[in-house]
Amino acid sequence: MADVSAHYDGSAPTYHEQYDPEKIWTNADYPANFYRLRKVIDRLRDAGAQSVYEFGAGEATPMIRVHEALGIAVAANDISPEMVRLGRENLQRHGLDPALLSLLDVQDEAAINAEVALRGEFDAVMALGVIPHVEDDAAFVSAMSRFLRPGGTLLLQFRNAMFSMFTFNRLTKEFILDEVMAPIPQKFRDAVAADLDSRLAVDKPPIRTWDKDAPAYDEILARFHNPFELADVVRAQGFGDISFHWYNFHPTYPMIGGQFDPREYREAQIALEADTSWRGMFLCSAGFIEARKSA
Numbered sequence: 112m113a114d115v116s117a118h119y120d121g122s123a124p125t126y127h128e129q130y131d132p133e134k135i136w137t138n139a140d141y142p143a144n145f146y147r148l149r150k151v152i153d154r155l156r157d158a159g160a161q162s163v164y165e166f167g168a169g170e171a172t173p174m175i176r177v178h179e180a181l182g183i184a185v186a187a188n189d190i191s192p193e194m195v196r197l198g199r200e201n202l203q204r205h206g207l208d209p210a211l212l213s214l215l216d217v218q219d220e221a222a223i224n225a226e227v228a229l230r231g232e233f234d235a236v237m238a239l240g241v242i243p244h245v246e247d248d249a250a251f252v253s254a255m256s257r258f259l260r261p262g263g264t265l266l267l268q269f270r271n272a273m274f275s276m277f278t279f280n281r282l283t284k285e286f287i288l289d290e291v292m293a294p295i296p297q298k299f300r301d302a303v304a305a306d307l308d309s310r311l312a313v314d315k316p317p318i319r320t321w322d323k324d325a326p327a328y329d330e331i332l333a334r335f336h337n338p339f340e341l342a343d344v345v346r347a348q349g350f351g352d353i354s355f356h357w358y359n360f361h362p363t364y365p366m367i368g369g370q371f372d373p374r375e376y377r378e379a380q381i382a383l384e385a386d387t388s389w390r391g392m393f394l395c396s397a398g399f400i401e402a403r404k405s406a
């Protein structure tokens with residue numbers, strides 16, 4: 112398993128591009144994080160947060176945009192030295208104190224203790240694109256909670272395991288066998304496994320083998336989460352009032368997306384970002400949990 116920090120050191124110089132409104136149509140990859148950030152800002156506004164602490168802030172564009180949109184206090188951390196270096200420059204360029212971004216590993220308890228002592232409590236805490244990379248979900252949510260006042264708002268992004276029920280590929284097979292059928296006797300699971308091989312595109316997505324300068328996203332720990340199980344983890348850490356928000360919509364399953372005019376396909380994706388129904392649980396490859404810390 113490649114190193115998460117090295118991966119993000121490699122992507123740091125171009126990371127800001129996904130937040131550039133000029134590049135929404137020209138970026139090769141769908142600018143999912145652009146829409147995620149808009150939804151996050153809406154949730155913080157609705158919650159009336161006057162301050163937010165961010166885990167894994169990257170090169171600081173989200174904390175700067177949140178500050179500019181809502182005029183609220185921000186502080187954050189990240190494990191990647193290159194993200195933090197660029198993030199501090201970014202903060203300074205926008206008239207914010209570079210020291211608002213700390214270099215630390217959120218899985219290091221001593222580092223979290225020191226950061227809590229330095230920063231204090233906030234009205235909201237958020238982690239966007241970070242829990243896929245950590246080993247222990249409960250410890251991660253518990254660490255987030257330490258930055259939050261009672262009654263405060265938690266925003267926790269995750270890669271959506273339920274999306275595999277709409278991909279009809281290897282991920283679907285794995286989810287059905289390992290999760291949906293987990294309590295079912297092996298004999299039945301074996302039969303379903305053999306049957307699914309003839310029904311699903313089990314050769315997709317391809318497992319990447321080529322070399323790159325930095326380890327690719329599919330070479331680092333980048334877990335999917337079952338939204339129901341993650342909500343249980345959040346609840347067990349003393350949170351209630353839990354809701355899901357979905358983003359990164361897919362009008363078709365990805366493997367036939369290439370059949371369509373790219374502009375038309377992207378227009379359909381963007382239009383779907385306004386959908387707040389249950390469909391997001393299946394059409395979206397990612398989402399975030401919103402929850403309130405018990406008073």
Ligand SMILES: C[S@@+](CC[C@H](N)C(=O)[O-])C[C@H]1O[C@@H](n2cnc3c(N)ncnc32)[C@H](O)[C@@H]1O
Pocket residue numbers: 115116119144166167168169170172173188189190191194215216217218238239240241244245
């Ligand atoms: C997908 S990026 C998202 C960056 C930012 N939150 C955003 O939305 O633009 C995930 C970030 O989490 C950071 N990260 C991953 N594991 C971490 C850890 N254990 N401690 C602190 N930061 C971490 C990475 O370095 C990276 O900058």
